[in-house]
Amino acid sequence: MDIMGVLQKLATESGFAAFVLTEGGWKNLVMILIAFVLLYLGIVKKFEPLLLCGIAFGCLLSNLSYFIGMGDNALYHPELWSQFLDSSSPYYHSYGHIMSNAGLLDFFYIGVKAGIYPSLIFMGVGAMTDFGPLLSNPKSLLLGAAAQLGVFVAFFGAVLLGFTGPQAASIGIIGGADGPTAIFLTTKLAPELLGPIAIAAYSYMALIPMIQPPIMKLMTTEKMRKVKMVQTREVTKTEKIIFPIVVATFVILLLPSTAPLIGCLMLGNLFRECGVTDRLSDTAQNALMNIVTIFLATSVGATMVADSFLNLDTIKIVILGLIAFGISTAGGLLGGLVMYKTSGGQINPLIGSAGVSAVPMAARVSQDVGRKYNKNNYLLMHAMGPNVAGVIGSAIAAGFLLSVFG
Amino acid sequence: MQDLVNISIPTAAGTALLGYLVVFFGLVLLMIVLLIMGSVFEKKRASAEKAAAIPAPTREAPVLTMENTLPKAKGTAGELKLYNTEPKDAAMIMAIVADTLGKPLNELRFISIREVTDDEV
Numbered sequence: 001m002d003i004m005g006v007l008q009k010l011a012t013e014s015g016f017a018a019f020v021l022t023e024g025g026w027k028n029l030v031m032i033l034i035a036f037v038l039l040y041l042g043i044v045k046k047f048e049p050l051l052l053c054g055i056a057f058g059c060l061l062s063n064l065s066y067f068i069g070m071g072d073n074a075l076y077h078p079e080l081w082s083q084f085l086d087s088s089s090p091y092y093h094s095y096g097h098i099m100s101n102a103g104l105l106d107f108f109y110i111g112v113k114a115g116i117y118p119s120l121i122f123m124g125v126g127a128m129t130d131f132g133p134l135l136s137n138p139k140s141l142l143l144g145a146a147a148q149l150g151v152f153v154a155f156f157g158a159v160l161l162g163f164t165g166p167q168a169a170s171i172g173i174i175g176g177a178d179g180p181t182a183i184f185l186t187t188k189l190a191p192e193l194l195g196p197i198a199i200a201a202y203s204y205m206a207l208i209p210m211i212q213p214p215i216m217k218l219m220t221t222e223k224m225r226k227v228k229m230v231q232t233r234e235v236t237k238t239e240k241i242i243f244p245i246v247v248a249t250f251v252i253l254l255l256p257s258t259a260p261l262i263g264c265l266m267l268g269n270l271f272r273e274c275g276v277t278d279r280l281s282d283t284a285q286n287a288l289m290n291i292v293t294i295f296l297a298t299s300v301g302a303t304m305v306a307d308s309f310l311n312l313d314t315i316k317i318v319i320l321g322l323i324a325f326g327i328s329t330a331g332g333l334l335g336g337l338v339m340y341k342t343s344g345g346q347i348n349p350l351i352g353s354a355g356v357s358a359v360p361m362a363a364r365v366s367q368d369v370g371r372k373y374n375k376n377n378y379l380l381m382h383a384m385g386p387n388v389a390g391v392i393g394s395a396i397a398a399g400f401l402l403s404v405f406g
Numbered sequence: 407m408q409d410l411v412n413i414s415i416p417t418a419a420g421t422a423l424l425g426y427l428v429v430f431f432g433l434v435l436l437m438i439v440l441l442i443m444g445s446v447f448e449k450k451r452a453s454a455e456k457a458a459a460i461p462a463p464t465r466e467a468p469v470l471t472m473e474n475t476l477p478k479a480k481g482t483a484g485e486l487k488l489y490n491t492e493p494k495d496a497a498m499i500m501a502i503v504a505d506t507l508g509k510p511l512n513e514l515r516f517i518s519i520r521e522v523t524d525d526e527v
Binding site: 134135136138139141142144145146148149151152153155156159160164165166168172233236238239242243246247250251254255389392393396397400401404405 | 410411412413415418419421422423424425426428429430432433434435436437439440441443444447448451
């Protein structure tokens with residue numbers, strides 16, 4: 001046995017050597033540092049930790065195991081997915097080819113690529129969400145619609161910055177403030193941007209308490225912020241049961257491309273409300289949600305390989321994402337201001353900013369800002385209406401973009 | 407058919423505007439559906455309340471009621487007087503007290519529950 005030969009082989013095949021010996025190996029090192037920063041943000045700063053820890057660790061695993069020209073031990077193979085998407089490749093849309101060559105994270109990623117994980121997350125969100133505030137005040141839907149402004153402004157901005165139509169659509173949806181929707185649409189339209197878009201979407205969702213209040217203060221007066229809203233009507237159990245059936249039927253017929261997201265969202269909600277599927281509701285909002293979150297986060301993180309992440313486009317996406325979030329907040333507030341005027345000052349415009357989805361964080365921000373100006377003001381339940389309307393609104397926006405660019 | 411991959415700026419502007427309108431259109435239609443649904447249920451509830459408000463024809467109550475003659479149920483710990491307190495809140499308070507003391511509710515006796523106003527504190 002040639003001991004020196006074995007040692008030399010081990011040394012040249014090690015990841016440490018690969019940092020220096022492979023083409024662009026140093027970029028892996030940078031990505032590993034980025035993964036550490038994301039882990040720090042998730043664990044210490046608690047920025048969406050359930051997602052960010054998984055994303056960061058997926059990124060770490062991917063960049064520890066994949067080096068250009070040394071793909072044998074890789075957990076994620078970007079070249080396999082490039083062939084999968086290349087219509088001139090013999091392996092175009094071949095899951096068989098992926099599965100016969102895949103690493104662990106490639107297998108996880110199949111669930112993202114097929115749109116399974118975001119839809120299952122939506123089922124869990126549906127099972128967790130009480131649509132009662134929306135049912136008691138259906139006008140909240142207007143705020144959910146108004147707050148999609150950032151999606152389309154960012155889309156336009158991305159086109160101006162030179163992105164293709166499908167890429168711009170995927171960047172724009174960051175403004176919907178809905179991680180699963182952003183991942184769902186990006187996987188379909190611009191999978192090469194999945195890493196930066198997912199990171200931008202979840203980071204900004206975590207930063208909502210910092211992004212929104214200055215815009216809220218800028219666009220409203222103190223008098224408006226102090227408005228105390230009256231109690232809305234009580235919603236019956238029957239209404240809550242009928243709601244998911246009506247929404248699924250109506251929205252999917254209107255925009256069939258929303259079927260996976262809206263269908264799962266409403267199925268989860270039906271489990272919650274119908275009263276005879278408590279076990280399924282419990283599974284959807286806990287066990288299933290947690291399992292899918294693990295797979296979704298790690299596989300999205302795995303797509304953050306150096307070559308596709310370390311470029312100017314990532315910086316542009318981060319900036320456009322922030323603009324999208326800001327404009328969506330402003331759009332919702334504009335809707336709130338219109339409702340304030342038309343209702344004769346009965347509606348507090350602060351609830352408009354909750355229309356950006358991001359349940360329930362955006363509604364909490366409305367509540368917190370409102371209470372700062374009026375200690376006896378409880379806006380939370382009023383803000384939950386636009387907040388859940390935003391989930392439906394961002395799914396419709398994604399459905400529209402998918403039907404145009406898909 | 408226009409090239410939507412290398413999309414031109416005017417087409418992008420048109421698509422953005424159309425997209426925003428589609429979202430509004432979809433949600434406004436959904437709002438109308440929910441408003442109709444809500445008004446149907448409200449009417450139903452109002453008519454049910456109206457029916458409940460009309461007193462059912464009853465025979466004149468006897469002077470001596472059954473309640474006065476029957477012994478109290480087993481485990482009953484006397485009467486509870488509520489001052490400015492809803493029965494729902496009282497039930498919650500009693501449950502919290504029982505939980506805090508670690509004793510079953512039927513082993514505790516509550517005589518009265520009274521709301522303490524800010525002025526009295």
